[in-house]
Amino acid sequence: MTNNSFYAIIDKEALKHNINYLKNFKNKNILPVIKANAYGHDILLISKLLYDLDIKTWAVARLSEALDIIENFKKFKISDYKILVFESIEDYKILNENPNIFPSINSIKEFKVALANNIETERMSLKIDLGFGRNGILENEIESLKKLAKFNDWKFFGIFSHLFSATYDDGLVVIQKFTDIVNKLGKNKFELIHLQNAASIFNYDIEIVTHIRTGMLCYGLQEAGYYDTNLKPVLAELIGKVDTVKYLNELNYVAYEELCSVDSSCKKIAKIKIGYGDGFPKCNKGTYCLINKKEYKISQVTMDNTFIEIDDLVNVGDKVELYHRPNELKAKTGCSALELFISLSPLRIKRILKD
Structure with a gap:
């Protein structure tokens, strides 16, 4: 690992x-x-x-x-x-x-x-x-x-x-x-x-x-129109860590896109090691992840990496949680949690028992 x-x-x-x-x-x-x-x-x-x-x-x-x-x-x-x-x-x-x-x-x-x-x-x-x-x-x-x-x-x-x-x-x-x-x-x-x-x-x-x-x-996956609060998610977390942090004024591009693709108020960008090659598809662009109990916008998804618009509270090594609001995924990505979970690569995203 x-x-x-x-x-x-x-x-x-x-x-x-x-x-x-x-x-x-x-x-x-x-x-x-x-x-x-x-x-x-x-x-x-x-x-x-x-x-x-x-x-x-x-x-x-x-x-x-x-x-x-x-x-x-x-x-x-x-x-x-x-x-x-x-x-x-x-x-x-x-x-x-x-x-x-x-x-x-x-x-x-x-x-x-x-x-x-x-x-x-x-x-x-x-x-x-x-x-x-x-x-x-x-x-x-x-x-x-x-x-x-x-x-x-x-x-x-x-x-x-x-x-x-x-x-x-x-x-x-x-x-x-x-x-x-x-x-x-x-x-x-x-x-x-x-x-x-x-x-x-x-x-x-x-x-x-x-x-x-x-x-x-x-x-614990639910279909549109049906929801039972007694069911619990078995895929409890999709987690990793911040790999790198860069100031935007040090860059000419963010991965394959020009800097104008990033919100003008953002000064820093974080990279995490997950992308559509891992089964984290491009439809997640514009959605949010969770770092230090705060939500941050996903700016770009490439094959092996995803880039996040961050602030000074985020540092290399900080825990990142994706899909932290599974019941909202359909509205935000067009895909249900079921579709997105099935897409996660069994080779590149290891499943680990809680605790």
């Missing part, structure tokens, strides 16, 4: 709090989604923290994410966990070699091919397409699936769909369709039944589901 690099501080206690709060809020188990590097929080770190919290089933979008977790867990000699993978997996050799991977079945054809490749139904999760432009088994294929199961005592790992961006009344229709499908196939055939996204967790109580499937809310 170097003195002036930036780090994302991960709060294990906040993660624990959010999981317990959500479980009690809906009186359901939690299926944490840890795709996209655990929404920018570090998939390897978060999966281990969840395991330590005795939550041993997680969902990812990509097979590659599951394989990274499996490789990481080998060094802990841990094997009693399950990873639901949303995307279709066509490499059945990988599935047969990795019993921790539980595949989604996104069509009747996939189901038949998986059976032919000796994939146990107890590992399969049936994905149902309820008209949201995603993949999945179609409603009109449910009867065929029921007939296939008629002479087989199949048990499945799960059944799920998505409830996303629907109006409230349309959501009720989707919930009823999903409930009817689960009951038609037999609720007792599924270990995990899940449907909701973050917003619909607030909007609906769904009797048929056994689990709440959420990523955002586990990490």
Whole structure:
């Protein structure tokens, strides 16, 4: 590590709090989604923290994410966990070699091919397409699936769909369709039944589901229009230090821009070692960071560095906090905290446990 690099501080206690709060809020188990590097929080770190919290089933979008977790867990000699993978997996050799991977079945054809490749139904999760432009088994294929199961005592790992961006009344229709499908196939055939996204967790109580499937809310991230003050941010801080301080009258340019790009009242500029190459994008130009409990304007973002308009209170080595007002990021940058956190480079911005 170097003195002036930036780090994302991960709060294990906040993660624990959010999981317990959500479980009690809906009186359901939690299926944490840890795709996209655990929404920018570090998939390897978060999966281990969840395991330590005795939550041993997680969902990812990509097979590659599951394989990274499996490789990481080998060094802990841990094997009693399950990873639901949303995307279709066509490499059945990988599935047969990795019993921790539980595949989604996104069509009747996939189901038949998986059976032919000796994939146990107890590992399969049936994905149902309820008209949201995603993949999945179609409603009109449910009867065929029921007939296939008629002479087989199949048990499945799960059944799920998505409830996303629907109006409230349309959501009720989707919930009823999903409930009817689960009951038609037999609720007792599924270990995990899940449907909701973050917003619909607030909007609906769904009797048929056994689990709440959420990523955002586990990490204390909130969607526009929904806010629960009981949730705590798991990415507690994005912090580094002031690398250099310069007087503007000593300069001809600030990085790639002329001095006129800086506010005329500003006399000094600070450089910090983070830029869009680290996943801190140019949309942060004109926003503010926190140094010594005072806000300072970000003047310019380059690939490796960011420049801040400062005063005489700021010195080399002072702590700098970015994204210190996460709920205001959408209005100021056009990007949500979710988008910005996911963008943070896993190679250049290390995630470190709080304390």
